[in-house]
Amino acid sequence: MRSTLKDLARETGLSVATVSLVLNKKRHKIPTVTQERIFTAAQNLNYRPNQLAVSLVKQQSMTIGVIVPDISKYFFSEFTLGVEEEARRSGFNIILSNSMNQWELSGECLEMLSGRCVDAIIMAPSSDTTHDRLLKLKPVIEKSHIPTILIGRDGGELGCSFIIVNQSAGAYQAIKHLLDLGHRKIALLTGSLNLSNTQERIEGCRRAFEEAGIAFDPSCIFEGQYDYDSGLIHAEKVAEAGYTAVFAFSDTIACGVYRTFIKKGIRIPQDISVVGFDNVPFAQMLSVPLTTINQLAHTIGMEAAACAIRESSVNNIAAGVAKKRIIYDPELIERESTCPPLSREDGFC
Amino acid sequence: MRSTLKDLARETGLSVATVSLVLNKKRHKIPTVTQERIFTAAQNLNYRPNQLAVSLVKQQSMTIGVIVPDISKYFFSEFTLGVEEEARRSGFNIILSNSMNQWELSGECLEMLSGRCVDAIIMAPSSDTTHDRLLKLKPVIEKSHIPTILIGRDGGELGCSFIIVNQSAGAYQAIKHLLDLGHRKIALLTGSLNLSNTQERIEGCRRAFEEAGIAFDPSCIFEGQYDYDSGLIHAEKVAEAGYTAVFAFSDTIACGVYRTFIKKGIRIPQDISVVGFDNVPFAQMLSVPLTTINQLAHTIGMEAAACAIRESSVNNIAAGVAKKRIIYDPELIERESTCPPLSREDGFC
Numbered sequence: 001m002r003s004t005l006k007d008l009a010r011e012t013g014l015s016v017a018t019v020s021l022v023l024n025k026k027r028h029k030i031p032t033v034t035q036e037r038i039f040t041a042a043q044n045l046n047y048r049p050n051q052l053a054v055s056l057v058k059q060q061s062m063t064i065g066v067i068v069p070d071i072s073k074y075f076f077s078e079f080t081l082g083v084e085e086e087a088r089r090s091g092f093n094i095i096l097s098n099s100m101n102q103w104e105l106s107g108e109c110l111e112m113l114s115g116r117c118v119d120a121i122i123m124a125p126s127s128d129t130t131h132d133r134l135l136k137l138k139p140v141i142e143k144s145h146i147p148t149i150l151i152g153r154d155g156g157e158l159g160c161s162f163i164i165v166n167q168s169a170g171a172y173q174a175i176k177h178l179l180d181l182g183h184r185k186i187a188l189l190t191g192s193l194n195l196s197n198t199q200e201r202i203e204g205c206r207r208a209f210e211e212a213g214i215a216f217d218p219s220c221i222f223e224g225q226y227d228y229d230s231g232l233i234h235a236e237k238v239a240e241a242g243y244t245a246v247f248a249f250s251d252t253i254a255c256g257v258y259r260t261f262i263k264k265g266i267r268i269p270q271d272i273s274v275v276g277f278d279n280v281p282f283a284q285m286l287s288v289p290l291t292t293i294n295q296l297a298h299t300i301g302m303e304a305a306a307c308a309i310r311e312s313s314v315n316n317i318a319a320g321v322a323k324k325r326i327i328y329d330p331e332l333i334e335r336e337s338t339c340p341p342l343s344r345e346d347g348f349c
Numbered sequence: 350m351r352s353t354l355k356d357l358a359r360e361t362g363l364s365v366a367t368v369s370l371v372l373n374k375k376r377h378k379i380p381t382v383t384q385e386r387i388f389t390a391a392q393n394l395n396y397r398p399n400q401l402a403v404s405l406v407k408q409q410s411m412t413i414g415v416i417v418p419d420i421s422k423y424f425f426s427e428f429t430l431g432v433e434e435e436a437r438r439s440g441f442n443i444i445l446s447n448s449m450n451q452w453e454l455s456g457e458c459l460e461m462l463s464g465r466c467v468d469a470i471i472m473a474p475s476s477d478t479t480h481d482r483l484l485k486l487k488p489v490i491e492k493s494h495i496p497t498i499l500i501g502r503d504g505g506e507l508g509c510s511f512i513i514v515n516q517s518a519g520a521y522q523a524i525k526h527l528l529d530l531g532h533r534k535i536a537l538l539t540g541s542l543n544l545s546n547t548q549e550r551i552e553g554c555r556r557a558f559e560e561a562g563i564a565f566d567p568s569c570i571f572e573g574q575y576d577y578d579s580g581l582i583h584a585e586k587v588a589e590a591g592y593t594a595v596f597a598f599s600d601t602i603a604c605g606v607y608r609t610f611i612k613k614g615i616r617i618p619q620d621i622s623v624v625g626f627d628n629v630p631f632a633q634m635l636s637v638p639l640t641t642i643n644q645l646a647h648t649i650g651m652e653a654a655a656c657a658i659r660e661s662s663v664n665n666i667a668a669g670v671a672k673k674r675i676i677y678d679p680e681l682i683e684r685e686s687t688c689p690p691l692s693r694e695d696g697f698c
């Protein structure tokens with residue numbers, strides 16, 4: 001068992017009140033010799049103030065709740081590392097919860113963390129969180145009276161600060177890069193069209209085409225999941241349909257594309273250029289290092305922690321601190337998987 | 350602000366004592382009508398018991414501290430997911446800390462979590478934790494009086510339960526697989542020879558060779574770091590020296606090997622077989638899916654949480670629960686990067 005003030009009192013033969021006055025640096029007139037006896041005993045017994053009691057008195061637990069869909073996914077583990085680094089610099093710890101990428105569980109995590117008396121919550125909703133489902137979290141957040149920072153979704157309607165990565169701007173950069181290289185026939189290998197991320201990325205693609213004076217042809221959309229198999233399967237069709245470039249909506253999809261292309265003897269980038277999305281660590285380790293879009297997970301994690309700490313300070317809650325709206329533009333990382341298209345008879349350039 | 354017993358007392362016009370008796374299900378003779386008034390008010394004001402106060406009274410915070418070197422690394426994020434899943438099933442939450450893969454910080458994390466009154470700590474030491482450094486943590490752990498589960502290192506001398514992956518057995522399987530295919534000239538692309546993981550894996554390789562009646566030739570060891578560049582660089586030498594197979598001590602090293610081999614036109618596995626270690630998600634997505642060793646991160650995380658919860662129960666601490674020593678054998682995952690060696694004039698088979 002950890003040692004308590006009572007143990008110190010017993011050890012020194014003093015009263016609990018005396019020991020407490022000295023250790024908590026309250027005003028007192030206790031002789032220096034006695035103080036030293038107390039400090040020595042505290043060291044010998046490895047006394048540390050009970051953090052639970054301190055938190056209870058201060059009404060501050062010095063913890064931030066972090067809800068992510070799945071910590072084993074790279075974006076969220078890198079993000080969480082950023083949160084923890086920044087939180088620790090201010091003496092905060094993080095309580096981590098996974099929603100298993102299910103929106104019902106996100107709500108449960110919120111309730112659970114608020115029962116834990118965390119000072120703030122940072123939540124990245126599961127990918128199946130539609131706009132309607134997001135709004136259902138509003139009363140939960142309001143009732144908790146805990147400042148909540150939303151990641152990846154506009155928290156305006158929920159009265160929350162939020163940090164989003166501009167998905168549309170990321171996709172725009174990918175397509176503009178391919179258009180600048182001279183590609184005109186570009187396939188989009190997307191995730192589910194029901195997801196807001198997918199919709200926003202398609203919007204960015206459309207904008208890039210239209211700014212270049214090229215009508216956006218929806219037949220270039222190959223809908224799949226954000227997974228390897230979707231890349232494997234659609235790459236076959238893309239090659240047959242004469243596309244000179246592929247924009248895969250995730251690096252994992254791009255991996256599937258690589259596999260199929262290599263099997264069919266299609267050279268990357270000489271025959272078909274490939275751009276991914278996410279900049280996972282393996283993107284630079286592929287047989288042809290992948291040009292992709294970096295979502296700045298670590299930076300966003302640090303920013304989220306800073307935001308959470310700011311909003312959790314008691315004064316800010318009382319004063320109704322202004323909510324923040326932070327939008328990051330992701331960045332294009334050019335590697336070796338893109339080049340100008342070859343002039344081919346069946347090509348488009 | 351969250352509502353308190355005081356708020357409920359004010360709302361119902363009853364005393365704090367009455368409200369507390371009812372909500373905490375203590376014995377009382379309060380009329381049912383009054384009880385219902387209290388429950389209704391509690392619901393309206395979204396009253397939840399202050400978890401800090403509950404923890405203080407019960408001397409149990411229902412939290413487990415988790416210290417990992419770097420959550421952004423796949424093994425540790427998958428491991429932490431397992432810990433959290435299992436912990437949550439028993440009503441526990443986890444406080445996550447990264448030691449930034451520095452052993453000094455591991456010690457600081459231990460101190461910090463013990464100040465947090467966590468009920469148990471699960472610690473995966475940083476890779477630079479030598480045996481001497483590990484022993485320096487013993488007094489920190491003992492003084493904390495918090496059950497601590499060590500991951501990946503023998504905790505016997507520290508008086509801790511521990512879970513380790515048998516690194517030697519993993520390496521043994523990799524080499525045995527290659528020997529069974531007919532390979533005799535196998536290069537080992539290792540991480541730093543100072544690390545205990547590296548030493549144990551080399552030991553497993555040696556055992557596999559010797560069991561097959563082949564003298565272990567230390568010149569087959571190519572020491573590097575556990576990174577991509579080490580694979581890139583050493584793959585050149587391996588190809589020139591006539592090896593027919595490579596056992597890369599991490600999947601990341603294997604990626605570097607792939608890159609060099611592809612550039613030099615060396616076919617995997619027809620010209621040279623490659624085995625990795627870790628079974629990271631991208632191992633199966635490489636241009637030639639990688640045969641590798643699975644370290645069972647998720648399973649180990651769940652086991653660690655179960656062990657921590659068992660040891661944290663107050664009775665067990667009082668009774669001095671027997672420490673556990675859990676050893677997992679990793680498993681070989683056969684994919685497409687290995688095959689029998691070709692008969693070559695300069696070959697060895």
